[in-house]
Amino acid sequence: MKNSLMNGTVGTGVALSLGLLAHGAAAENLRLLTWGGYAPENVIEMFEAETGHTVEVTKSNNEEMIAKLRATGGGGFDLAQPSQDRIAGPQAEFGIYKPIDLDRIDSAQFIGSMLAATKANTTVDGEVYGVPHVWGTSGLVLDTAKAGMVKDYTDLCGADTAGKVSYRLKRPTLIGFAFSMGMDPFAAYGDPAAYTEIMEQVEAKLIECKPNVKTYWGGGDELMGLLRSGEVVASMAWDTGGWKLNADNADITFVAPAAGALGWIDTFALPAKGKADDAAYDWINFVMRPEVSALITESSGQFTASQGADEFASDELKARFQASFPPEAIDNIKWYPPVPAGLEAIEGGVLDRVKAAN
Template structure:
């Protein structure tokens, strides 16, 4: 009898030990930008795999980085931009990616792989790319009021400008106007950009990276520095809202899936990444969100209207004027952060 009892206890203990492992395969905790993946994609993934997707959102790389660094665990996938992929990789916050577990990784254009911020994609898998540039409600401003970044300082825009809640993008405005790189590291150039931006602050009505299209559509602002996907949706609802690629250059970015060091559902995370990289799924996401896909076959599946839409798929000549955000060293990033705080609190 004791032998049977001991055997039952051992079996119960074994089942208790096994339960978390089984549960780990049935959920993936996704931490992603607001309005960045369609609900139906998540629902279809769950129907097909049985893996539930718990989604949390953020409106800036800084917020995501601070949260992941603070909590340590709780998220299985995060979607940082290129500069923060580099930062989080250097700080040991990410797990190495085994691309052999992601068959659809082969769908990604070589143009977006093996970047300087993550050589050989050891820690990241490209999800979306796009631009951050000028959106203008032409029904609220005289024709030709905003054609380049320097026009944001015009008196017609006082109290009518939107900027993203993003230190790199905003500091990038000051740098570009002065003819510097958005990846500038020279402290003197950063100081000059900060001083230039101080005179722009009276123009700013709101900082918003969450859903800036709302302020444009409501008429709360007349122009803004926004992500191209937001401009795409706004333009679809109000054609008077146009998207401009300024001649002096603008910001390009690449957002990627990363698995944080504290992830508890790694295999589920791999399954989700591979699912999203299916050409039909990537194409559906791009069509819905208005952002550019790094997936070669997905681009081929887009509607002709989407392929020709320069907000989503700019020409090579337009892209050539842009500059991809790269990661910064810790010392330089601290300078950016100090100027960012001063700009927002003054």
């Protein structure tokens, strides 16, 4: 696949038919502020050859991205890739981004539910400031031969898995259990009293569930060891960890919970003082082509919001992804919205009390 992409037999015709790239426009230098693996060298070479633009990559993370853009008032870069829950707050406070011109985005290339969720979560004063790129989830990682009855987060408290369950004492566990108990914690983000009431119910459930827990895992390697050894047969964990275990043991894999996996999305956002908007929009439309996005999945280990990109992934990864995420499971992902001030203090108190409970 990579060779056919590099010599232009795949994808170039798609770009010509779409007519979205800036043919005839002046070539620009795109200063990209992104995560490791999101702009692999082979993709950059393809983009530069097709568009005439050049790409200058600075690797970063959410905290550093925001700090760099704050320091310059949104200058120094033409395209950034913060997570979707790190856009609305910094934009409202610091004005470090400019709105996305959605008419310049080929929306058909995006998974619709992810595009809608990201637009909603990055809207400030009626303007959209982000569209989705790379995403991942947490949900259930199960030994399906021994814990096939586990379909949702609260099933981790069932008698069939007593003593062989693990999850982290972190906020994703609180959020996941709330959804599994029929509540919507994200809808209560703007109401501290309502959120506290939800968290109190989750606290009671997690204390009730303590006898089922083998251990509260702290790191991914620890959990992988517990699942490989059979000490744990059902857990809350990330999709990529489940797929990695599946490569060694066909019975262990990631399962999207009935209440919905919990999803994060890293976006495309335009810094306020970016100078190469043409190149930025060209890059977005280029890397969202499914066959190009598959190369980014190969590089980063994460899937993208490109519609149909899983078809171009390796046979093994495609099979694992499609088994874990039929279309209805993707549409049921609960995407993390921006966290209002004060909520993490509420959650911290709940986690401390669960940990201390007998």
